[in-house]
Amino acid sequence: MLDLQAIRADFPALAQSVHGRPLVYLDSAATSQKPRAVIEAVARFYQEDNANVHRGVHELAERATLALEGAREKVRGFVNAAPAAEIVFLRGTTEAVNLIAHSFGRARVGPGDEVLVTALEHHSNLVPWQLLCAERGATLRVCGIDERGDLRLDELDRLLGPRTRLLAVSHVSNALGTVSPIKAIVERAHARGVPVLVDGAQAVAHLAVDVRELGCDFYAFSGHKMYGPMGIGVLYGRAALLEEMAPWQSGGEMVSEVSFERATWQPPPRRFEAGTPDVAGAVGLGAAIDWLDRLDRKSVLAHERALLARGRAALEKIAGLRLLPGGRESSAVLSFALDKLHPHDVGTVLDLEGVAVRTGHLCAQPLLRLLGLSSTVRASLAAYNTEADLDALVNALHQARATLGG
Ligand code: PMP
Numbered sequence: 001m002l003d004l005q006a007i008r009a010d011f012p013a014l015a016q017s018v019h020g021r022p023l024v025y026l027d028s029a030a031t032s033q034k035p036r037a038v039i040e041a042v043a044r045f046y047q048e049d050n051a052n053v054h055r056g057v058h059e060l061a062e063r064a065t066l067a068l069e070g071a072r073e074k075v076r077g078f079v080n081a082a083p084a085a086e087i088v089f090l091r092g093t094t095e096a097v098n099l100i101a102h103s104f105g106r107a108r109v110g111p112g113d114e115v116l117v118t119a120l121e122h123h124s125n126l127v128p129w130q131l132l133c134a135e136r137g138a139t140l141r142v143c144g145i146d147e148r149g150d151l152r153l154d155e156l157d158r159l160l161g162p163r164t165r166l167l168a169v170s171h172v173s174n175a176l177g178t179v180s181p182i183k184a185i186v187e188r189a190h191a192r193g194v195p196v197l198v199d200g201a202q203a204v205a206h207l208a209v210d211v212r213e214l215g216c217d218f219y220a221f222s223g224h225k226m227y228g229p230m231g232i233g234v235l236y237g238r239a240a241l242l243e244e245m246a247p248w249q250s251g252g253e254m255v256s257e258v259s260f261e262r263a264t265w266q267p268p269p270r271r272f273e274a275g276t277p278d279v280a281g282a283v284g285l286g287a288a289i290d291w292l293d294r295l296d297r298k299s300v301l302a303h304e305r306a307l308l309a310r311g312r313a314a315l316e317k318i319a320g321l322r323l324l325p326g327g328r329e330s331s332a333v334l335s336f337a338l339d340k341l342h343p344h345d346v347g348t349v350l351d352l353e354g355v356a357v358r359t360g361h362l363c364a365q366p367l368l369r370l371l372g373l374s375s376t377v378r379a380s381l382a383a384y385n386t387e388a389d390l391d392a393l394v395n396a397l398h399q400a401r402a403t404l405g406g
Pocket of ligand 1: 029030091092093094095122124125170172173174199201202222363
């Protein structure tokens with residue numbers, strides 16, 4: 001059993017009122033709140049160990065380097081990568097996808113080739129591929145979804161062709177919550193020799209991710225959506241692929257030997273970490289992993305699933321509310337439209353009731369268009385949410401209807 005009160009007590013930001021109401025935070029898919037252990041780990045780094053990494057001989061530089069590499073080792077364990085060199089620290093999922101597009105993509109994708117994405121992708125796993133395809137004279141293919149919000153695997157099979165150079169697919173959709181069967185998808189792609197990049201931004205806080213079990217070639221995620229700090233993220237890449245990849249950004253720290261004419265590169269991961277890294281962010285991410293590891297993750301998942309089912313049932317009872325599908329297996333997201341009310345107006349009334357949700361196109365404009373919407377309201381869940389939060393959401397929606405008509 002989870003001790004929800006103890007979990008909530010770890011999050012100072014949850015214990016506040018907004019507009020005179022206790023905060024009900026249902027926007028964790030945008031960014032989760034941070035436990036005290038993470039906030040303190042970041043502060044402690046700056047208070048005690050702050051120095052630049054890898055290049056100093058003094059005590060603080062040594063400590064900072066150990067802290068960065070210790071965090072890398074924690075991330076390695078968290079996703080069960082084999083060597084820690086497969087873990088690249090970046091700014092977040094967006095930067096990880098851009099790195100793959102600019103480095104791996106440019107080397108592998110040429111005129112007439114194809115990159116395959118899905119209708120469930122966040123803009124950050126779509127637009128970099130549009131740009132790459134435009135630059136290389138390649139074609140972007142999009143695998144559709146069915147009425148339940150699941151990827152059409154038969155269509156995926158058809159689209160995985162001899163010219164497909166990469167499949168880029170999200171583990172969990174940020175707009176619908178659909179959990180895609182990544183292992184089966186990777187098997188299908190690999191059977192045709194197609195490497196797979198998984199956008200795990202919405203997965204890592206909820207599902208136990210094992211990159212070796214999934215079999216994917218790349219897996220990207222952001223610290224700030226899994227109780228860690230903003231500004232730090234991770235790209236896992238299979239060692240053999242990272243080694244063949246050219247750097248994208250260059251400068252200090254990623255070079256091995258430099259003359260005025262040319263330079264040679266460090267091996268991965270440092271080849272992809274030009275400049276001063278976000279050491280405090282990495283330390284904070286390590287603290288977030290420790291925090292998650294102290295919980296029983298199976299119980300957290302069961303708790304979130306129970307909340308999701310309860311939330312779906314409660315929302316379905318509200319007349320005029322259109323709940324978007326969430327796939328056969330769904331994670332932590334409730335997306336909906338209320339009558340003809342504009343989601344921004346609904347979100348504003350909810351805010352006045354203390355309920356924080358996301359409204360808009362959720363960086364998934366093509367997907368929403370496919371569903372006949374231009375924007376939606378999204379309530380998203382984390383370990384610290386309670387049944388009372390869902391009750392507050394439902395009450396606030398009735399309030400929104402009363403205030404706005406509809
Ligand atoms: N992919 C998905 C599925 C997301 O939900 C997000 C964040 N909303 C991103 C990618 C981008 O993550 P970040 O902004 O942290 O780079």
